[in-house]
Amino acid sequence: MDLNYTPEELAFADEVRQWVRANLPPETRERVLHHKRLGKEEQVEWQRRLHAHGWGAPRWPKEYGGPGWNSVQQHLFDEVLSEEGAPQALPFGLSMIGPVLMAFGSQKQKDYYLPRILRQDDWWCQGFSEPGSGSDLASLRMKAELDGDEWVLNGQKTWTTLGQYANMIFLLARTDPAAKKQQGISMLLADMSTPGITIRPIITIDGEHEVNEVFFDNVRVPKDHIVGAPGMGWSYAKFLLSHERTNIARIGRSKSELTRLKKIATEETVDGVPLIQTPGFREKIAAVEIELMALELTNLRMIAAERAGQAPGAEANMLKIKGSEIQQTLTELMMEAVGPYALPFNPEAREPGWHGEPIGPEYAAPLGPDYFNYRKVTIYGGSNEIQRNILAKAVLGL
C-alpha cells in the first residue's frame, strides 16, 4: 500500500505538463480557464497538436494509434491537461464511437474512421435520445428500412450535443419493427450533409447553443453504414455508455474548478474580509474539497483494480453520481461567491476575442450561466436516478 505516485509516474506528469505549456496556445488556455466559448477551429487545432505528438487518444490501444499508457498514466494525463487549461477532449469520436468501432466495426470502418477521429477530420455527434425516449432509451422510434443498397431513415433525435459542428452522426434506429423493444435496434452512421437531415438549435437556460434537434426525412445512407450486426445496436449502445462513464466523473476538471472557486472567494469580500475567510463559506468550500479528495481516491482505487485485471463494473456508476454532484456544487458556489454580480447577463463577454468593459469582476460573466448550464450533468449520460437503478441491480443485487 503506497499512496504516493512513483518517481516514474511523477516524471511522466511533468513531461506532459512541460509539453502542454509549450504547445497550448495561450488564448485557448485563457478561454478554457475563464469559461469563455471555444471556437470549433480551436478545438480541432488542439486535437491535431496532441495527435501529432502521439497523444491524440490517451485511452486507445497502441494498434489503433493510442500511446499505450496504463490507467494511472491516463489519469495523470487528464489531470495535468485540466490543470493547464487545455480544452476537454471531445468524447463523441474518441470515447464513444471510436471504441465501439474497434470492438464491433468492420475492418473497412476501422481503417477509414479511426485515423480520422485521431486527426479530428470528422466531428461526430450522438443520435440516441428522442423526444419520447429519454431514460427509457429503448423505446426509441426512429426507423431505418433497407431499400436496395441503402437504409432509409425517418424520425427525430434530440439533445444532440454540438451537432451544429458535426459532419458525422452515429445513431440508434429501429431496423426490425416486429422485434421486441431492445432487439430491433441497430447502430448506424450517417453523414450530416445527407439530404433530408435538418438541424435545429435548442437554446438552454444559460442562453447557450450547445444542443440540437436533428430531423431525418427519408434520409438515405449506404447499406454498409451499419455498425456490426443488425439488431445488436442496444448492446453496442450499452458498451458505449460504459466507456463514457469512466471519464464522466471529470475529477481533474473539478480540481481546477476548485482552484478557481478559491481564487474568486479570495477576491470577493464581506465587510472587507475575503469571502474565503468567512466561516460559512469557507466550510462550504472545505466540504466539497473533501468530497472531491475522497472521489479521487475512490477513482484511483478503481483504476488500481482495473490494472489488477478486474473489469470496471457498475461500481464506476458511482463516479458519475458523485462526480456530477461535485461539479454542480462547484458551479453553485462560484455563482454564490460573486453575489449580486451573478445577475448581469452578458453573453458577449464569453465570445472569443471580446475585449469590452466587463460588468463587475472580470470573472463574473460565466458564473450565473454556468450554474444553470450544469444542471445538465446529473441528467445526461444516464440520469443519476438511472445510475442508482443500475447500481442497485448490478452491484447490490436488488
Place this chain on the structure above:
Amino acid sequence: MDFSLSDTQQMLRDTAARLIRERYGFEARAKILASADGFSRELWATFAELGLLGVELAEEHGGIGGTFQDLAIVLEAFGRGMVVEPYIPTVVLGAGLLRAAGSDAQKAELLPRLAEGKLFLAFAHGEPKSRYSLTHVTTTARGGADGYTLDGAKAVVLGGDCADYLIVSARTAGKPDAQDGLSLFLVERGAPGLKIRGYPTVDGTRAAEVTLQGVRVPRSALMGPEGGAFPFIQQASDRGIAALCSEAVGNMQALNEVTLDYLKTRTQFGVPIGSFQVLQHHMVDMYIAHEQAKSMAILAAGRADSTDAPARTKAMSAAKVQIGRSGRFIGQWAIQLHGGIGTTMEYNAGHYFKRLTSIDRTFGDADFHLTRFATSDAA
C-alpha cells in the same frame, strides 16, 4: 500508487477476520458486554497470542515491527465485529505515545508487557471543558527535582476504568490554551489521590472520569520533554482519528451488508422491500458513502505516521469529516430501512449505529474537523 496488501497485511486480515467470525458473533458479544469488566480478558489474551497487540512494536519489545497501515487492517476487522476490548486506548494511543515520547527505560519496562496482553493503558487528555480542543488543559503538574504533583480532572478517558497506567497530560507551564507548557506523565493505577470513576458508554465500550488530587509521581514518570508534549499529543490524536476511520469503515461495511440482506428478505405487500425503488436508491447512497469513507480511511492510515504535522493533521481532518458524514448517513438510514426492528437491542443494526455515532464524537466530530480543515494553512 499501490493499493494492494502486503503479505503481512493479508495475514493480519485473515487472522483478525477469522477471530471475529469464530469468537465475536452477536451472542458472544452480548455476553461480553454483560460481564463484570465489560470486555473479555480471555479474548485479550488471544489477541496477544495472535500478535495483534504488537503489530507496530519493535521485535525487541515483542512486536512484529509493522506500520500503521498494518494496524489499520486489524482495526477494520474489529469494526466489523464491534470489538469492545480497549484496543484503541491501549494499542493505538497508549503504545503509540510510549513509542513516540517514552524513555528507553519506560519502553523496555512497559511495551513487552503490553504485547503479552498483561498491561492496559489509557490516554487521559480531554477535560470537562475542553470539548475537542487539544490544548485546553488546566490540569497542573508542579514539581522539581524529586518529582511532580498533579491536580485536575480528565473527562471521558477511553478505556480508563481498566487501565494499569494512565498517560496524563498536564500543564507544567503556560496558559490553559497554550501549546507550550504541556507535559505527559505515566500515572499508575492506585496512586494516592487518583480517582477513576469507570462507566459504560452508549456503544458498549467503557470510559472513565478521572480526578487527580495531589497525585505524586517521580521524575521518571515524565514522558518526553517537560513542557514540550504538544506534538506528541497531536500525533496521538491523529493516530486515534486514523484508527477510528478504519474501524468505522469495517463497521459501515458490515452494517450495509446487514441492511442489504434485510431488504432482500423482508417482505411487505407480498414482495421483498428491496424491490421498491425509493429504498434501492437509499441503499445505493449508503454503498457510495461507504466507498468514499473507505478511500479516506486509506488516506488516513497512510498518513498517520507522517512527520509533516500540518499536512498530516489536515489529512486527518478531511478523513474524519468524511467518516463522520458517511457514518451518520449509513447509521441513520440503516435504522430507517429496517423499520422497528432496527431500534431494538436484540438486533445488531442498532449497535453498529451506536458505535458509528460514538466515533463521530471522539477526537473531534465532522463539524469540528470541517473547520480545522478549512482553516489549515497546509497545502
